[in-house]
Amino acid sequence: MTAAPLALVAAVDLDLARWSLGSQILIVLGTIALSMGLRTMAHPALRKVGALGVLVTSFLIGWLFSGSWEAGVFCASSWLLLPWLEILTRVRKLTLPLEKNLRHKSPPQADAFPALGEITEEVEGEGFEHVDDVGWDWKNYAQFFRLFYKGAERSQAAICLIDQHNAAFYYLSISSRAQDGTIWTTWNYPFSYSLKLVPQWRVNRLRGEVTFFEMYESHRHFLHMNRVAVADLADLDPDAIQLDIQKDLRAQITHNIASGILKQDAAGDVRYSWRGMFFIWLQFLRDLVRLS
Numbered sequence: 001m002t003a004a005p006l007a008l009v010a011a012v013d014l015d016l017a018r019w020s021l022g023s024q025i026l027i028v029l030g031t032i033a034l035s036m037g038l039r040t041m042a043h044p045a046l047r048k049v050g051a052l053g054v055l056v057t058s059f060l061i062g063w064l065f066s067g068s069w070e071a072g073v074f075c076a077s078s079w080l081l082l083p084w085l086e087i088l089t090r091v092r093k094l095t096l097p098l099e100k101n102l103r104h105k106s107p108p109q110a111d112a113f114p115a116l117g118e119i120t121e122e123v124e125g126e127g128f129e130h131v132d133d134v135g136w137d138w139k140n141y142a143q144f145f146r147l148f149y150k151g152a153e154r155s156q157a158a159i160c161l162i163d164q165h166n167a168a169f170y171y172l173s174i175s176s177r178a179q180d181g182t183i184w185t186t187w188n189y190p191f192s193y194s195l196k197l198v199p200q201w202r203v204n205r206l207r208g209e210v211t212f213f214e215m216y217e218s219h220r221h222f223l224h225m226n227r228v229a230v231a232d233l234a235d236l237d238p239d240a241i242q243l244d245i246q247k248d249l250r251a252q253i254t255h256n257i258a259s260g261i262l263k264q265d266a267a268g269d270v271r272y273s274w275r276g277m278f279f280i281w282l283q284f285l286r287d288l289v290r291l292s
Contacts, residue, residue: 105135186219192283
């Protein structure tokens, strides 16, 4: 190493030594505040910079408080490896049924899903008719769908609540089924999907805080941009929507078994393969910087 780089390293180390603990804490807190602020911005580029800011903050914590840049790199890279703790302890043991048979299901209690009534009014306000409440349960996993249909535009909507290991979240979706078998879906599913989508499924993903009206407008634009007219859509039987969703779930499981993401065990249930666990890890990385 030449004299100039050595002098630069020595100068950085000297400046670092002069910083007080209070100054180091303020630098870290400032970086955290900036990163979190960027993550709330509407522009996707700014949100990605915010995600990188989280890594920078982790690096600063390791570097400033240990004086070692190697420690900073270790702290920053730990975010990339942290999901493996959950993958190896929970996802590896997770099983799913080959058939997800939907049945009529009572809606969850108001304290478990307080927004259900308000969202239902929003959906019905856009001309959708409430068709049924269905769902399925499996061990520590439960899924609830409130289904709607709008015959004039041949589109179905759903409010979906997922409850897994006492951690629950919900999302909204609007789907239009083309006569050629393509399914055009707009949704605000909050994570990168943990399974590969079937080839005929086209997804328009929105941010979680959008209203149903905004989602409906985006779905119409989605169909228009892909030159899908109402005449190209299948005229569905509202009473058969439950069966259509059940077929979609089975097709998705079958596709992921064929892709090696899932594997079937001796009992006939399915679980993630090692390839599937790496797939979930990559999906986490996509969420980290919002590439999807």
